[in-house]
Every structure is written in structure tokens, then in C-alpha cells.
Amino acid sequence: EPEVTQTPSHQVTQMGQEVILRCVPISNHLYFYWYRQILGQKVEFLVSFYNNEISEKSEIFDDQFSVERPDGSNFTLKIRSTKLEDSAMYFCASAVGEAFFGQGTRLTVV
Amino acid sequence: AQSVTQPDIHITVSEGASLELRCNYSYGATPYLFWYVQSPGQGLQLLLKYFSGDTLVQGIKGFEAEFKRSQSSFNLRKPSVHWSDAAEYFCAVGEEGYSTLTFGKGTMLLVSP
8 A cells, every 4th residue: 555654753953953854755646745743732834835845834834945856756855954842743745636745754853 | 715613632532432523624615625634643534524415424434524614614523432433633625636735733532541
């Protein structure tokens, strides 16, 4: 069964450092998303991506965040200068009908 | 704006007993509704979805959910819970099947022997 794959599964980074979270969506899907889940809180939408551009973003997705689909298969989320409050589980999802989620990357900013 | 309320933060059910997890949504038009399950350390797995048609939808792992427009609810049910069902369950709503989702805060299901 096709699945969304995210790497790494865990990442620890120092405050102020840049991180790139990687995702391989399901191959025939057209819509791509990043969500995050701060520990103990609900899953929150960050950004959606369609036709090689951002289609929607939330208030959370400020200038420190960016997304790319560099090679037609990978879908990345970059956080330029991480803050302690960026510590969360980050989920990638892709959709053609309904969204399928990856296993998540747990980001810890120290 | 869309919103989802899952009023129960934790629920404990005995193995073999029936289960109902509550979900209420707020949305102006006909919603697209989903239930996802998250096992510890795992991602979000889609259990079932409602787009249109029959208001009782069947999902994986023996789960079902019923869309009740008059009550703005989409409760998840299972007739007999197994220990492996212990996980966190999230209800979500969207405008379309592929649109961004608004999630509830989740209900943690604990299964007692």
C-alpha cells in the first residue's frame, strides 16, 4: 500500500539553527500539506501546496517557514531559525481525495 | 470558521465493551468529516470518512461513524473494543476531501482488561 514517508523520524537542533524536514508524498497525489502537533495539543495546519505553489497557509506559517518541491517527488519544510516553541511533531500529508499522513518528524529545539 | 469539538479528553473502556467517541463540528455548508487514529509514536491513520450519501459510514478495524446533520455530530463507534484499539482518536473537518483539515483536540482511549 502506498504511503507518505517522512525523514528523519527525530531531529534535535539548537535554537537558531536551520532545519529541513523531508517528505515523500504518495506518487499520484496532487495536494501536499504540512501540519504540526505540539505535545499535548491538537494537530494544526501549517501550509498546503498545489501545482507547485502555496495554496493556503495558516498564521503559524510565518517568514521563518518555507516549503519546496525541489525534484517533483520530495516535499520539504524548512525552518530558518528555530525557536524553542517550534518543538513539535511535524506531519506531512498528501491527497488526491482524502489526506494520507506520514509518520511524522519529532523536532526538538534545545 | 470551521471548528471541531471532542468533549472527552480521555475515555476508558473495558476490553470487549462497546465504544462511542463524540465529535461535534461547526461548519456552514456540508462538511467533509474524518476520523484519524494515532497510536503512540505513530502518524495519523485514516479510519473513515464521510463525504456524502449514506450517513452511516464503515471504516477500517471495525469502526463506524454516523453523520447527524441536525446535531452537527459525527460520532465514532465500535461494538467491541480490543486492547490494540488503545490510541488517540482525532475527528477532523474539511471543505473538500483534499482541503485543509481542522482537527479536534483528540480523545485518548484507554482499554482496561
